[in-house]
Amino acid sequence: xxxxxxxxxxxxxxxxxxxxxxxxxxxxxxxxxxxxxxxxxxxxxxxxxxxxxxxxxxxxxxxxxxxxxxxxxxxxxxxxxxxxxxxxxxxxxxxxxxxxxxxxxxxxxxxxxxxxxxxxxxxxxxxxxxxxxxxxxxxxxxxxxxxxxxxxxxxxxxxxxxxxxxxxxxxxxxxxxxxxxxxxxxxxxxxxxxxxxxxxxxxxxxxxxxxxxxxxxxxxxxxxxxxxxxxxxxxxxxxxxxxxxxxxxxxxxxxxxxxxxxxxxxxxxxxxxxxxxxxxxxxxxxxxxxxxx
Amino acid sequence: xxxxxxxxxxxxxxxxxxxxxxxxxxxxxxxxxxxxxxxxxxxxxxxxxxxxxxxxxxxxxxxxxxxxxxxxxxxxxxxxxxxxxxxxxxxxxxxxxxxxxxxxxxxxxxxxxxxxxxxxxxxxxxxxxxxxxxxxxxxxxxxxxxxxxxxxxxxxxxxxxxxxxxxxxxxxxxxxxxxx
Numbered sequence: 286x287x288x289x290x291x292x293x294x295x296x297x298x299x300x301x302x303x304x305x306x307x308x309x310x311x312x313x314x315x316x317x318x319x320x321x322x323x324x325x326x327x328x329x330x331x332x333x334x335x336x337x338x339x340x341x342x343x344x345x346x347x348x349x350x351x352x353x354x355x356x357x358x359x360x361x362x363x364x365x366x367x368x369x370x371x372x373x374x375x376x377x378x379x380x381x382x383x384x385x386x387x388x389x390x391x392x393x394x395x396x397x398x399x400x401x402x403x404x405x406x407x408x409x410x411x412x413x414x415x416x417x418x419x420x421x422x423x424x425x426x427x428x429x430x431x432x433x434x435x436x437x438x439x440x441x442x443x444x445x446x447x448x449x450x451x452x453x454x455x456x457x458x459x460x461x462x463x464x465x466x467x468x469x470x471x472x473x474x475x476x477x478x479x480x481x482x483x484x485x486x487x488x489x490x491x492x493x494x495x496x497x498x499x500x501x502x503x504x505x506x507x508x509x510x511x512x513x514x515x516x517x518x519x520x521x522x523x524x525x526x527x528x529x530x531x532x533x534x535x536x537x538x539x540x541x542x543x544x545x546x547x548x549x550x551x552x553x554x555x556x557x558x559x560x561x562x563x564x565x566x567x568x569x570x571x572x573x574x575x576x577x578x
Numbered sequence: 579x580x581x582x583x584x585x586x587x588x589x590x591x592x593x594x595x596x597x598x599x600x601x602x603x604x605x606x607x608x609x610x611x612x613x614x615x616x617x618x619x620x621x622x623x624x625x626x627x628x629x630x631x632x633x634x635x636x637x638x639x640x641x642x643x644x645x646x647x648x649x650x651x652x653x654x655x656x657x658x659x660x661x662x663x664x665x666x667x668x669x670x671x672x673x674x675x676x677x678x679x680x681x682x683x684x685x686x687x688x689x690x691x692x693x694x695x696x697x698x699x700x701x702x703x704x705x706x707x708x709x710x711x712x713x714x715x716x717x718x719x720x721x722x723x724x725x726x727x728x729x730x731x732x733x734x735x736x737x738x739x740x741x742x743x744x745x746x747x748x749x750x751x752x753x754x755x756x757x758x
Contacts, residue, residue: 361701361706363683363704365608367603367605368603369601370601371603372685373605453579456582456584532640535648535683535704536642
């Protein structure tokens with residue numbers, strides 16, 4: 286569970302920023318698929334298989350939804366498949382929609398893991414001194430969805446125990462969840478004010494206040510940071526050589542090939558898969574050690 | 579269960595209404611447009627589509643368009659051609675008929691979708707607005723003058739000469755400067 290997240294918070298932050306930026310600022314299919322693969326594998330390595338299956342089904346649905354929405358609004362591209370209301374539905378627009386939805390889903394999987402890797406104490410450790418107010422707000426905002434979800438579960442359980450909305454009808458359950466949501470929103474507002482008040486009461490952000498942290502910068506962190514730096518330089522070279530250049534309109538450009546391009550792709554793949562490899566390696570090691578006892 | 583069926587029926591109804599309002603055409607059907615034959619007494623206009631300004635600003639053009647396939651060497655997408663002017667035709671109607679007849683790709687924004695109450699030509703022959711720098715896009719001339727309103731509001735007359743030209747500099751490079 287915590288082989289990757291035991292790295293120093295600053296290194297983790299740098300890794301996350303690089304992965305997200307690299308994924309968000311490109312439409313190159315190889316990069317996007319690498320990122321998606323890395324995100325899904327990391328999620329699979331840190332979560333039970335059941336959660337993975339549930340997520341995969343949902344995101345597969347989202348993938349098709351996004352890929353098919355783009356051609357309805359975007360008519361660029363030179364291979365029309367058919368015409369809808371005098372507007373072409375083009376192959377390029379569908380491919381672009383698919384590419385962008387791979388990007389979006391990849392980023393979503395990375396962000397799902399973010400909360401397990403960068404817990405709020407790490408975030409506040411990194412930025413608490415420099416920007417106390419903003420870092421508190423940010424860490425609360427980033428933690429918002431998981432807290433939201435667990436509280437939602439609690440509220441709906443309470444409603445169930447009281448015998449509300451227990452009928453089999455789907456419509457009834459949807460209506461019930463709307464009511465849960467409204468209760469949740471009120472709770473959320475109250476909770477965020479309470480958290481802020483409680484932090485203030487403890488003197489958060491005051492001058493001269495020290496706080497305990499367990500993180501120390503080890504040799505491993507330095508190595509990973511250096512590797513990330515080298516990786517950034519390599520990617521910079523790749524950008525210079527137009528390896529990452531890709532466009533969908535008016536016709537889909539060929540994927541750059543050649544020794545240089547393959548080298549870049551494999552480096553990116555290793556970099557994206559790094560956390561999951563570490564996690565899986567750690568698991569196997571743990572099993573072996575236990576088997577020896 | 580009853581409620582579920584009711585909701586399901588409602589959803590199906592909405593989908594059916596949406597689908598019935600949508601026109602599906604195959605590619606061949608779409609390009610099969612009827613162009614009237616020019617007779618002696620028919621009113622005609624001349625239409626041409628050019629993008630020769632792009633050739634002068636080649637370095638600004640998006641890299642994916644930098645080929646003969648998208649930008650003709652002489653910059654002429656449609657040479658001056660005579661088309662029959664039907665009653666109540668606007669410049670846009672003629673352009674639409676012409677590009678469909680010649681199988682030239684075109685994308686436009688409908689008159690209901692913008693504040694000008696007129697059709698806006700987004701791109702012709704894969705050459706779009708902003709494809710050649712931030713001040714680029716399609717403009718049109720009638721008898722050498724730039725009308726200051728949209729092409730679906732201009733009703734041309736007999737023997738008018740309509741030119742669609744691509745500008746890379748907000749009209750200044752094709753002679754259509756806005757007067758202060």
